[in-house]
Amino acid sequence: MSQPLVADPLLAREGGSNRKVVEVAVGVLIRADGAFLLTSRPEGKAYAGYWEFPGGKVESDESIEQALRRELQEEIGVTIANATPWRVELVDYPHALVRLHFCKVRDWTGELDMREGQACSWQQLPVRVHPVLPGTIPVLDWFAQERNFVDATVFVATEADCSGGRA
Numbered sequence: 001m002s003q004p005l006v007a008d009p010l011l012a013r014e015g016g017s018n019r020k021v022v023e024v025a026v027g028v029l030i031r032a033d034g035a036f037l038l039t040s041r042p043e044g045k046a047y048a049g050y051w052e053f054p055g056g057k058v059e060s061d062e063s064i065e066q067a068l069r070r071e072l073q074e075e076i077g078v079t080i081a082n083a084t085p086w087r088v089e090l091v092d093y094p095h096a097l098v099r100l101h102f103c104k105v106r107d108w109t110g111e112l113d114m115r116e117g118q119a120c121s122w123q124q125l126p127v128r129v130h131p132v133l134p135g136t137i138p139v140l141d142w143f144a145q146e147r148n149f150v151d152a153t154v155f156v157a158t159e160a161d162c163s164g165g166r167a
């Protein structure tokens, strides 16, 4: 699959790309111990099986927070108390030009329930699930900056790891 570009917002706004921008609300659920929730993209969607933060497209009559509340109920069965806007990123995929509105969520009710057959995993840096969706990688870098984490944000198995560590 060809790799997406992280688009230049100015170029997109000035007509460098005439594709419609799809607004996406993304929830970064963070537990008290700092672990964050990743989910796998369901079968049938672009990049099926890739790991991402849960969320989805904003409908025309919704705010980012409303869309996020709806998507998280629909996809993972939790109700968020509130969402704190964190960062916005424009990504130019072959299938869509998306503006990702990442929001931190620390307070929710309900048990996790993967309603679209996804997998889920609470992760710390470096993340141990793969592959990670290209548009999700920058979020790991933002976490690394916040947490003074200097190693690679995605764990890469070495030969020693694969052979159980024996020489």
Ligand SMILES: Nc1nc2c([nH]c(=O)n2[C@@H]2O[C@H](COP(=O)(O)OP(=O)(O)OP(=O)(O)O)[C@@H](O)[C@H]2O)c(=O)[nH]1
Residues within 6 Å of the ligand: 024, 025, 026, 045, 046, 047, 052, 053, 054, 055, 056, 057, 058, 091, 093, 096, 098, 100, 133, 134, 135, 136
């Ligand atoms: N949910 C989510 N989407 C992301 C992330 N990073 C990222 O590039 N995206 C992109 O944002 C878009 C989200 O669309 P989606 O297909 O998940 O949204 P949706 O649930 O409303 O889909 P549907 O309307 O096809 O059912 C996809 O193009 C996806 O590749 C992420 O961390 N989380």
